[in-house]
Amino acid sequence: MAAASDRGELALVLHTHMPYVEGYGTWPFGEEWLWEAIATCYLPLLELLDRRGGDVTLSLTPVLADQLAAPGLADRFAAFLRDVRRETHRIDVAGCREAGREEWAAELERAAGDYERALARVEALERDGRGLLGAFAPHAAWTSSATHAVLPLLATDAGVRLQLETGIASHRARFDGPARPAGGPPAAGAAPANPAHEWRGGFWLPECGHAPWLDPLLEEAGVHAVCVDLTDVLGRGSTAQLAPLQSADGPLLVPIDRATMELVWSDDGYPAHGLYRDYHAFTVHHHRVWSNAGETYDPAAARAQARRDAADFVARTIARLDAGAAALGRPALAVCAVDTELLGHWWYEGIDWLEAVLDEAAAQGLRIAHLDDALQRHPAVPVAEALAADLPTTTWGTPRDLSTWDAPRVADLAWQARALELRTLGGTAAQTPPSPRALRELLAVQASDWAFQVTRELAGPYPRERAAGHAAALEAALAAGADPRDDGAVRNLAPHLPR
Structure with a gap:
C-alpha cells in the first residue's frame, strides 16, 4: 500500500439541482419535489457540511438557487411540513394501528421526526436572516448553466453565452459578490456575501454534456474546470480517468471515475442493500416503512450498514488510487460525482454514509480534497496526448451520448x-x-x-x-417585441440576465 501522500486523493463532488418547479403545480409533481428535497436532503446535508464538510465539493445550479431565493418560499415550505406532512403521517399512523401493525406505526412516528426537524431548521434559518439560500453560502463552490440546459444541444453561440453568463452572474452575485455596506441590508434574494469563498471557475456541465466546440465559450465565460464522463472514451477503470485533461481551447476537463462512483450509484451499488429503506414502496399517504428486503425498516441496522459500506468504499478507493498512482508514476485523482439528491432523498441513509466516509477516510489514511484545491496539485495531460482520436460529444446519460x-x-x-x-x-x-x-x-x-x-x-x-x-x-x-414589461409568470427564474 502506498503512503497517503503518494497515492493521491479523492474528490467528492455533489451536484445539486432541481428543475424549475416553484409555482408550477403541487401533487404529484411540481413544488412538492422541491419541498421533499429540502426536507430530506438539503437541510440534513447542510447540517453535516456545516460541521465538517469543507473538503466536499458542492455545485449548486442557478435555477435551484433562484427557487431557494424566491419570495415566500420558506413560508410555503413550512406550511407543507405543518399542514401536509404532519397530517399525512398522523393519518397513516392511525391506519396502521387500526390494522394491527404497531411496528409500522412506530416507524412512521419516528420518520415524522425528520420533517419536524426540517421545520425547526428552516424556522431557525429565517430567524437568523440566512434563509434557505443563505445556508448554502459557505459551501456552494461550483455553478452551472442558468437552467441546466444540455449545452451541446444548443443551436447558437449566443444561446450558450446566455446560459453561461446568466448562470455565472447568478452565482457570483449570490455567493461571492461585493460585501454589503456596513449596517446595510443584503440585496433582495441574496445570500450573505462571502469574499473568502470567491468562485474559482468550477462549472458543472449539465448532464456532463460536453463537446469540444464549447471549450472556447467556456473559457471566455471564465470557466476553468468542468467534469466530463469519458468512461467510453478512456475505458472504464482506466488509469487515464485519474488525471485531469487540458483542452486545447479552454478549461480543464476532469474525468469522473465510474469505477469509484458505481460503488454508490448503480443498480448494484450500496443503496440496494436489503437493510436500507425502500424508496419505491409507499404507505397510503406516500410514506416509507419497509426495507429493500421487504421487512419493517430498522433504522439502527441501516445506520450500521451505512458505516460498513463507508469502510468498504474508502478501502476500495484507496486500492484504486494506489493502483492508479503506480501506473501513472505520480499521485492520482479520483472524482466521485453524484447528484446531491441521492443522499437523504433517494438513498435515505446516504448522509449517514457520507459522514461515515469522512470518518473512515481519516482512520484509513485517505485524503479527501476539495476539487478546486486538488486541481492545483495534479498536472493536466493535454487531450491530444491522452486520446488517439478526436474527443467526441459526451454526457453521463445512458448511453453516454445525447440520446x-x-x-x-x-x-x-x-x-x-x-x-x-x-x-x-x-x-x-x-x-x-x-x-x-x-x-x-x-x-x-x-x-x-x-x-x-x-x-x-x-x-x-x-x-x-x-x-x-x-x-x-x-x-x-x-x-410583443421589445416590450420591457415582465408579467412575472416565470416568477423568480433567472433574475441575473446579462444586460
Whole structure:
C-alpha cells in the first residue's frame, strides 16, 4: 500500500439541482419535489457540511438557487411540513394501528421526526436572516448553466453565452459578490456575501454534456474546470480517468471515475442493500416503512450498514488510487460525482454514509480534497496526448451520448427548443433585442429536465405540459417585441440576465 501522500486523493463532488418547479403545480409533481428535497436532503446535508464538510465539493445550479431565493418560499415550505406532512403521517399512523401493525406505526412516528426537524431548521434559518439560500453560502463552490440546459444541444453561440453568463452572474452575485455596506441590508434574494469563498471557475456541465466546440465559450465565460464522463472514451477503470485533461481551447476537463462512483450509484451499488429503506414502496399517504428486503425498516441496522459500506468504499478507493498512482508514476485523482439528491432523498441513509466516509477516510489514511484545491496539485495531460482520436460529444446519460435528450421520443422537444433559440437570438431578433421575458422563457424551454423526465417516464404529462407552456409564453413574448414589461409568470427564474 502506498503512503497517503503518494497515492493521491479523492474528490467528492455533489451536484445539486432541481428543475424549475416553484409555482408550477403541487401533487404529484411540481413544488412538492422541491419541498421533499429540502426536507430530506438539503437541510440534513447542510447540517453535516456545516460541521465538517469543507473538503466536499458542492455545485449548486442557478435555477435551484433562484427557487431557494424566491419570495415566500420558506413560508410555503413550512406550511407543507405543518399542514401536509404532519397530517399525512398522523393519518397513516392511525391506519396502521387500526390494522394491527404497531411496528409500522412506530416507524412512521419516528420518520415524522425528520420533517419536524426540517421545520425547526428552516424556522431557525429565517430567524437568523440566512434563509434557505443563505445556508448554502459557505459551501456552494461550483455553478452551472442558468437552467441546466444540455449545452451541446444548443443551436447558437449566443444561446450558450446566455446560459453561461446568466448562470455565472447568478452565482457570483449570490455567493461571492461585493460585501454589503456596513449596517446595510443584503440585496433582495441574496445570500450573505462571502469574499473568502470567491468562485474559482468550477462549472458543472449539465448532464456532463460536453463537446469540444464549447471549450472556447467556456473559457471566455471564465470557466476553468468542468467534469466530463469519458468512461467510453478512456475505458472504464482506466488509469487515464485519474488525471485531469487540458483542452486545447479552454478549461480543464476532469474525468469522473465510474469505477469509484458505481460503488454508490448503480443498480448494484450500496443503496440496494436489503437493510436500507425502500424508496419505491409507499404507505397510503406516500410514506416509507419497509426495507429493500421487504421487512419493517430498522433504522439502527441501516445506520450500521451505512458505516460498513463507508469502510468498504474508502478501502476500495484507496486500492484504486494506489493502483492508479503506480501506473501513472505520480499521485492520482479520483472524482466521485453524484447528484446531491441521492443522499437523504433517494438513498435515505446516504448522509449517514457520507459522514461515515469522512470518518473512515481519516482512520484509513485517505485524503479527501476539495476539487478546486486538488486541481492545483495534479498536472493536466493535454487531450491530444491522452486520446488517439478526436474527443467526441459526451454526457453521463445512458448511453453516454445525447440520446436521452434528443432521441426520437423527445426529438420534438429538442427541435422546438432550437427553433425558438434561433428565433429569439438570431434572424430578425438580432435587430430588435428580445425582452427579458422572452429570454427567461427561452431559458425555461431549454432546461434538460423536460426531455429527461419524458425519456425516463418519471412524471406523466407534466414535463411536456411545462415545455409547451414555456414555448407558448415565449411565442407571446416575441410577438410583443421589445416590450420591457415582465408579467412575472416565470416568477423568480433567472433574475441575473446579462444586460
